[in-house]
Amino acid sequence: MDSFKETAQACVEEISTVISCTKEEELAAIAQGFKHARRIFISGDGRSGLMGKAIAMRLMHGGYEVYVVGETITPSIGEGDVLLLVSGSASGVAARQVIKKAKQAGAKVMLVTANRETEFGDLCETCLFVPAATKQRKPDEPKTIQPLGNQFDQSIHLLLDAIVVKLTKEKQAEMKARHANLE
Template sequence: MIRSIIATICDEVRTVLSNIDENEALVFAERLNQAKRVFVCGEGRSGLMGKAFAMRLMHGGYQVFVVGETITPSIRQGDLLILISGSGATESIYRFAVKAKEVGAEIGLVTTNRDSKIAEVSDFLLTIPAATKYRLPHEPETIQPLGNQFDQSVHLLLDAITIHVLRDNNETLRQRHANLE
């Protein structure tokens, strides 16, 4: 029973990720490399996926911050704000996007909804064709509850992008990995 569920989940995520626009992913990677600093933001489980992504970027030598943490500085021109919102309509995320835009930061949105209000203020998108908790007509079928399919796909796709931008950088990754453990 559990193996069958695992197989179905893996098949679902494989299908979602096989439908990613590779050009969007390459633009995302390029913008990461052009940014002075990277700020990552998401609410709930999207925020947890964002924190995992930020940690991987930190290991790779990026200057990266998670929005809302006590040590996060102000965002400025030349910085990149990566927003993760399945719906693209999370109100707090939208407010962060508008504020970052006002100071001249670049905005990248990871979402399922390229027509959302956050997408309208974003400079580039990474669209993930996965199911969210809203189960909109354009979203794929899933056996999973809520936004699990989106969360899993975000995690794996951002890992793939991290691997892409950090190729042959294993020594830096190892040196920057936590040693107070």
């Protein structure tokens, strides 16, 4: 790769491959979860959490009541709510605790992960498997020129954003009115 544009194009091709291997019915299940939720709560650590925050903002612009877990203004989760957990590895004590607490409160849990073998899948009503490389670089993950979990992060950003685009197709004027105006 001789140029920055060629590097960018190689990254785009990688993401295109990941997206083509993602299941439409899993994307549709996430969309339905958003559509029917009383409120949406989004959780994720590190870079996955940043991608989750980006989607939270887009959902808010689309008229959804959405919160990011861990923020000071996030209320308690309850019946009729949905928790979206974004985690490449879908492992760890903290993520398990978030899922358990959400379930105990009567919320439904949706998971977005690159780990098809996660034990969290059994705890969630919906699971979107994104076959992308993560920082673990497991043997079953695709090859990538990108560092760490860039391929997963970029893939989930585009996939979740595509859901928001479809859900908010008729709400462009309303979305502009909800955009921040204290900038």
